[in-house]
């Protein structure tokens with residue numbers, strides 16, 4: 001499986017993220033974006049200086065999230081975009097859902113947390129938000145998540161102590 005490279009002339013910026021201005025490395029003026037190519041977690045942008053018209057390329061990567069997840073036992077761990085994406089990809093098995101859609105869902109969820117100004121989120125709150133987004137993407141994925149990861153009372157099940165937790169105390173299936 002190669003990197004999932006897509007080409008977009010005008011890239012969609014998730015809500016909550018603004019495209020920061022980048023200074024021209026030659027003269028220090030503002031630049032504009034000519035085109036963007038998104039990889040799995042980096043974006044390559046061709047830019048042109050608004051003053052001297054020189055062209056240059058930037059490789060941009062989102063910094064690791066600073067949001068922390070509070071697990072049911074009270075322990076906290078960093079929100080992990082990668083692990084949550086792996087979870088969503090597992091839920092998407094044999095469903096007509098592209099890997100990019102899984103990654104986009106997690107990015108959108110993270111942007112939602114950033115927009116809400118949350119420094120911490122409980123695993124139950126995270127599960128609720130994830131469930132809502134899964135329902136919009138694919139109802140069967142939402143049902144899989146609910147049956148595998150939520151107990152009868154709707155709270156997130158904890159992983160058995162002999163299993164490593166992939167993310168947020170969710171058990172591995």
Ligand SMILES: [Zn+2]
Pocket residue numbers: 024025026027028029049050051052053054
């Ligand atoms: Zn310049």
